[in-house]
Amino acid sequence: MALGKDYATQACCIARALEVVGERWSLLVVRDAFYGVRRYNDFLGHLGIPRAVLATRLQSLTQAGVLEKHSYQESPPREEYLLTELGRELWPTLRALSVWGQNLIDNGPVYIFSHLDCGTDLGEYGECPRCAIAVPAQDVQMRPGPGTPGNPDNPVSRALLSPHRLLEPLLNDQQA
């Protein structure tokens, strides 16, 4: 059944948000951007989705102002995708969804998130229980949890076997 992308009858902020990030795979693309994935082939390898879907999602997230393209190579021209300030404000949503999703899995979380400044694991609402502040994404450190697959088949998952600060570029060749 074909359903349009917008929610024309719904005036609310939630409906508006879902028009931008509610399409299939969109929030997983945004999640990867928080993990530091920036390049098409890295998204592709980690997400394992059809190329056309990834290209469409990157384009619509860019048009909506959630991602922005930056050139990292001139010849041939190559671009990478970074979260904008608007995009980075999706962290509380992803964090809440991740906490809720832990109800649905058996293994424990794939990744554990902590406050970079003090090392304390984040609380249920994305707060640092020790510092009593809401921790923005750039101050969050992630590390593998009990649900992490032991032998990942793609470079992104392998890189995430080491502790990593959110939003920092993930793979070595992206740190140039």
Add this chain to the structure above:
Amino acid sequence: MALGKDYATQACCIARALEVVGERWSLLVVRDAFYGVRRYNDFLGHLGIPRAVLATRLQSLTQAGVLEKHSYQESPPREEYLLTELGRELWPTLRALSVWGQNLIDNGPVYIFSHLDCGTDLGEYGECPRCAIAVPAQDVQMRPGPGTPGNPDNPVSRALLSPHRLLEPLLNDQQA
């Protein structure tokens, strides 16, 4: 392009959560359940979606343990849908999505949420700034905000022109 409902290659909690609530309209059905909508016709009138889509979403959310059916009439048999404890734990996700969605609209929020006990408007992370606690859905009061349409065309939106406690049945005939 047909995309399956699951994210087989994605082990993470966010992907698992999206398998349950990531389908189109699902989170708006859950939102309505937080607002106190319980009956098929009320969801239908408020959401304005095709009957088949609503029926499928109610069924899959029930199968996933987010909603549960309760009989409220025996002859003819009639059932209503209530959030389970698992479903009620989606409040932080909806709250975060709603806060983010405010970036995307011009009018200001359709509804404003406050802590029932003290009347203080919720902060950005769903906390009560005065009591310094994360406020669970059952302790949240909603009231119309600047973005509320003046003359709503359906009973749910009309009922929500008055302040209302989340999760309490919304329409008068549901309070029997």
